[in-house]
Every structure is written in structure tokens, then in C-alpha cells.
Amino acid sequence: MKKLILGLCAVLALSACKDEKKNVVQADTRPVIKVGASLPLTGNMSDIGISAQRSLQLALDEWNQRDTKNKYELIVEDDGFDAKKVAMITHKLVNQDKVKAVFTVFSIGANVVSPITQQDKIIHMTCAYGSQPAEGFYNFNNITQYENQTELMLKELKKRGIKSIGMLISNNIGSTQQAEILENKIKQDGTIKIIGKEIFNPGTIDFRMIIQKIVANGEPDIFYVDGITPDATLVSKYLKEVTGKINLTTINDFIETPKRESFEGLWFVESASGTDEFNNKFENKYGEPVFLCGANTYDNLDLFIEACEKSEHCDSDEVVNNLLSVNNRNGAIGKFSIDDQGIVQSEASVKKIENGKAIKVEE
Amino acid sequence: MLLHLLLNTLIVGAGYGLTAMAFRLMYSVSPFFNMTLGAVAALGAYTAYGLISLCGLPMWVGVIGAIAACALFSYFLEAGIYTPMRNHGASSMVLMVASLGVYTIFESIILLVFGPQYQNLGSIQSATTVNLGFASIPLVQALTIVAYFVCFGFLNYLLHHTFIGLKIRAVHDSASLANTIGMKNNQIILLVSVLTGVVLGVNGVLIGYDTGMVPTMGFNLLFKGMIGAIIGGLANMRGAFFGALFLAFAENVGVLIFASEWRDLIAFVIFITFLSLRPKGIFQKKEIN
Numbered sequence: 001m002k003k004l005i006l007g008l009c010a011v012l013a014l015s016a017c018k019d020e021k022k023n024v025v026q027a028d029t030r031p032v033i034k035v036g037a038s039l040p041l042t043g044n045m046s047d048i049g050i051s052a053q054r055s056l057q058l059a060l061d062e063w064n065q066r067d068t069k070n071k072y073e074l075i076v077e078d079d080g081f082d083a084k085k086v087a088m089i090t091h092k093l094v095n096q097d098k099v100k101a102v103f104t105v106f107s108i109g110a111n112v113v114s115p116i117t118q119q120d121k122i123i124h125m126t127c128a129y130g131s132q133p134a135e136g137f138y139n140f141n142n143i144t145q146y147e148n149q150t151e152l153m154l155k156e157l158k159k160r161g162i163k164s165i166g167m168l169i170s171n172n173i174g175s176t177q178q179a180e181i182l183e184n185k186i187k188q189d190g191t192i193k194i195i196g197k198e199i200f201n202p203g204t205i206d207f208r209m210i211i212q213k214i215v216a217n218g219e220p221d222i223f224y225v226d227g228i229t230p231d232a233t234l235v236s237k238y239l240k241e242v243t244g245k246i247n248l249t250t251i252n253d254f255i256e257t258p259k260r261e262s263f264e265g266l267w268f269v270e271s272a273s274g275t276d277e278f279n280n281k282f283e284n285k286y287g288e289p290v291f292l293c294g295a296n297t298y299d300n301l302d303l304f305i306e307a308c309e310k311s312e313h314c315d316s317d318e319v320v321n322n323l324l325s326v327n328n329r330n331g332a333i334g335k336f337s338i339d340d341q342g343i344v345q346s347e348a349s350v351k352k353i354e355n356g357k358a359i360k361v362e363e
Numbered sequence: 364m365l366l367h368l369l370l371n372t373l374i375v376g377a378g379y380g381l382t383a384m385a386f387r388l389m390y391s392v393s394p395f396f397n398m399t400l401g402a403v404a405a406l407g408a409y410t411a412y413g414l415i416s417l418c419g420l421p422m423w424v425g426v427i428g429a430i431a432a433c434a435l436f437s438y439f440l441e442a443g444i445y446t447p448m449r450n451h452g453a454s455s456m457v458l459m460v461a462s463l464g465v466y467t468i469f470e471s472i473i474l475l476v477f478g479p480q481y482q483n484l485g486s487i488q489s490a491t492t493v494n495l496g497f498a499s500i501p502l503v504q505a506l507t508i509v510a511y512f513v514c515f516g517f518l519n520y521l522l523h524h525t526f527i528g529l530k531i532r533a534v535h536d537s538a539s540l541a542n543t544i545g546m547k548n549n550q551i552i553l554l555v556s557v558l559t560g561v562v563l564g565v566n567g568v569l570i571g572y573d574t575g576m577v578p579t580m581g582f583n584l585l586f587k588g589m590i591g592a593i594i595g596g597l598a599n600m601r602g603a604f605f606g607a608l609f610l611a612f613a614e615n616v617g618v619l620i621f622a623s624e625w626r627d628l629i630a631f632v633i634f635i636t637f638l639s640l641r642p643k644g645i646f647q648k649k650e651i652n
Contacts (some may be wrong), residue, residue, distance in 0.1 A: 041479075042474060042479040043479055043579075044479075044481070044577065046478075046479035046480060047480055171624050198622065198623045199622060199623060199624045200623040200624055200626075201623075201624050201626065201627055203583065204623070204626070205574040206371070206374075206375055206574075208367075208371045208374070209367070209368070209371050209615045209618045209619060209623075210618060210623045212364065212367050212368075212371075213618060213619055213623075216364055229481055230481040230575060230577075233481070233483075233575070234574060234575075237574075241492075241499075241500065241501060242498075257480075257481065258480070259481070259483070261486065
């Protein structure tokens, strides 16, 4: 029995020595920089959340293959598109995981995160509508802004000879704000008549009476929808049932879902999104197309790591200054700059759905 | 506009009505707010999606398979969870909490298996339509209306013209008295759970073809069905049938008069008004002294 115990001890001692040696060989002495993300990996916006998660991983993998000063670790949490969960996750990421930066998509999450990161002096980079997500020194927003998108939408409507429009808007902060800006622009311009504007609650599945109500005042040349998945799909279904045709346009909604057969041939305005090079890289790796905010989120992490590498200790103030100096950079969304408010300046474009893909409409 | 209003009331009401009738049927023998009924309908939609869209089986196999799966699921939920709990003296509140737990587990399983994305059976743009003169509706919506009337007729016949129906009504009227005279209440409840599963399975498949599905679909579906059943009155099947129509009509009128975003608010205002002023619903049961 004694021999057996001694033997076991010897084996354990040897294996411990072996592990120790192995650890010495593989030890990475670089400082570890943790970054966190609060994304909707479940719920209606999960396609976009998962796409953003993959984009972050793609950027991280590429940086980890390079000879960097720091080692980067990514912590992704599912917020289910719920503001309360976003708040809990952000506190966990900041206080428990001690992350240097937080990444989000959409204003529901970004508006919750930005005050927390501002207070704790942590970098926050998002892809969300409105100026609020970028308020504060440490917050950055990378999405083509409402003004730019709605301006292009109005220009395209006029170019296509549209005289009347019906608006179907989901009752969420991003959609209602964007629709309000578009509505004001249309009214100021005066060449297009708004036949009707209906706001519906998220989760609405029956649009027949809503469309009937607008059509009762005269059938508009085109309907505009702004909502969250699957609103545009269901609106297109009911448009066909009520009016017999799908005369529908949107800003971004057609590319928020992988099921795009309902939108085949329809034109829409898309905020600056993935270049062909980035889209192909993403699709080759994951076998699925990148969704709204995917390329922007890739650029966000890419920009952060680059700024962090340039700084001495990856201190938040140094990183912010490096980020604010970005000008005419070529990224996954194409050419962009960051203004002194921390807002990425990029251009929207007119696209149409062809064989399920968003193809740029030539001028 | 009036014709369109009535048509949409019928389409939406038929969807609510199938759930309302299933809820009322189950509630008549097992009186608690059974959250898993929503899960059963979601199972119908997702099983059909799995069999038809993912496995490539013929549509009729997928539809029958989905309805059978719902009947079996409903049976096993009753036999495996609620009957043992009831036998141990669990109150309605405990049963409701248990059903909430089962619903949450089920929703998570759907999420894991099928993912969180919106799905639909076949193409969302229905190729086959039924022309009504003033409007044409997709075949699946016409089938929902047919299912609504057939289901109402069948359940009414079963409850009022068959021996099984007599037993179900006996358990509904007084479970303890039915037990005292030698009726096997648990067997009746199990039979009703299978029937409920079939009705919800049909509804789930129809919804899957019409407006598509998300893992959380069960809760909203059950909630509207339950409101319809309570407005109409839980005393009989007519209550569920007309209550669902009334709810759909009120919602649609609300959209026309007020704004679309008020639709759910209208449903809940009506629900609370009925609970306060007429808690037994439109079709109250005559009390015999």
C-alpha cells in the first residue's frame, strides 16, 4: 500500500513538473485588455446581434494573428434587446470583468450604456440611431445618421416621381425619431403628399386594417415602413393582400432579415454598410450574409484596438484622442471619418434587393 | 370599408377564437390559467416547420404530424405534470405557476432547436387566394375561418350531444360530485387535453402558414384567446366563439377610430371592463337555485 501511495505521489510530482515546464513555455506576458459587448443574441433583433457578435470575433481574430503589444479578450453577453438587461450586463462588464471598452448595437442598448461608460470613463462604441448614444467624451457612434439617410430617401422619392406616400412606423424610439425627421423633410419640401401615417406597436402581426385605413384616403404611390424584424415582411404580405401589389420602401429594414424574397426588386436606402471585400470575407467565414451594423461593429473593434495599440497604456483618454484623429479612413463600411462629437461620418446609398442581396443602384 | 372591417374581424377573430375555444375547453375541466396552452400552439407551428421546411416531408405529413405532436404533448403535460400535482392537492395558483415554468422551459427549447429568428411555413406571400368579390384573402386565412366554424360545431356537438360531452360537462359543473358518483375525472381531463392539443395544433399550423412564427408566439396567442374566452363567458363554448369575434371587432374599430398603437390597449380596457362589470362574460350561465 505504501509503495502504491509513493508511486502515485511520484507520478503526481512528475506531472506537476511537466505542467510547470509547459506553462513556462506558453506563458504570454502581454497585458490582457478585455473588451465587452451587450448584444441582442435572442429575440426579434437576434439576426443583427449575432451578426455583430461574429463581426467582433472576426476583427479580434485578425488582430490576435498580428504581433500586438496587448492581448485582447472579448466577452459577449446576450441582452435580448431589453434595456434592463443591458444595464445589468454593462455594470457586470465594467465592474466585474473590468473591460476597457463596451460595444453595442441599436439605441435601446446604447442609450443605457452611454451614461454608465461616461461615468466610469470606459470607451463605448455603438451602431445606433440618434445623437444620444455618442453623448459624452467616451462614447462613439458608428452609423449613418438620420439626417443623411432621410435626405437621401427624400431625394430618391422625388427622383422616382413619387407624389404620395403612406407611412407605417413601429412604436420604438429609433423608428419614430427617423420617421419624424423624414416626415418633416417631406412636409418642408412640399412635393410629396403624406396620405397617412400609422404608428403600430412592436409585435403587431395584423396590418390589414392599418393599411386599409391609409388606403381609404387614396392609395399612395408608395408605402414607407420603419420597424423591427419581421415588420417589413408582414407589411409586404398585407400590402399584397389589400392593394394587390408590394409598393414598399424603407431605410435599412429590408436587410435586417435573411428572408428577403418579399422584397425582391424593391429599392431602399441603406446606411453605410459592408464593402464587397468585407461582405465576402464575412460570408466565407460564417456562410451567411452580414446584417445591418455588422460591418460598423467590425470597424468599431478594429478602431479601438488600433487606438489602444497606439497608446502607451491603453488609457481611455489616450484611446479617445486617437479615435478622434481618425480621418478619411478605409474600413469595412468604406471611407469614413470621426467628428469631434465621436460620431462616425459616412454616406448612405440607394440599393435594391436582387436575388436576396442588396445591390447598389447606380446613379 | 365596413365590409373590410367585418372581413378582418372574422379573420383575426377566427385565430383568437380557436385559442379561446381550446382555453375554454381545458378550463372547463381543469380551472386554472394554463400557460402551456400557448406552448402547445407554438409546438404545432414549429413541428410543422421542422417536418415540412427542414425535413422536406410532404405538407400533409407535416400538418398531421404537427397536430399529432400537439395532442401527445398536451396529453403528456397533463398526465405527467398537472394530474400528479392535482392528486397531491395543488391549488389553481400552484398549477398556474407550474405551467409558467413549463412554458418557459418549452420556449427555451424552441429557441435552442430552431433559433430566435422569425420563420414562416412556405412563402409568406400566399400564391393561392380566395376571391370574395370585394376582396380576396389568402387560402390559409379562409381555412382559418373554416377551422373556426368547424371546431365550434364539433365541440358544441361533442359537449351537448354525446355521452363523453355529458361527462365533460359533469366534471365542469362539479368535479367532486362527479368523482363521488364514480366518474374517473382524470381520464376525462386527459381526453380533454388531447382535444385541446388538436385544436391548438390546427391553430399553430395555420398561424405558421399565415403570419409566421417566433419562439415567443405562444404567450400573445394565449393571452388574446384567454381574453376572448373571458369576455364571451367561460360557461359555454358560445362564449369563447363570440367573445373572440367581439375582441377582434373592438380592436379593428379601435384601429380605424383611434390609432393602430392603441390596439392592445383597447383589448385590455375591454378585458378589465368585463372583469369589473360583467365578470362572467357576455353569455352568463343561468344559475339554478
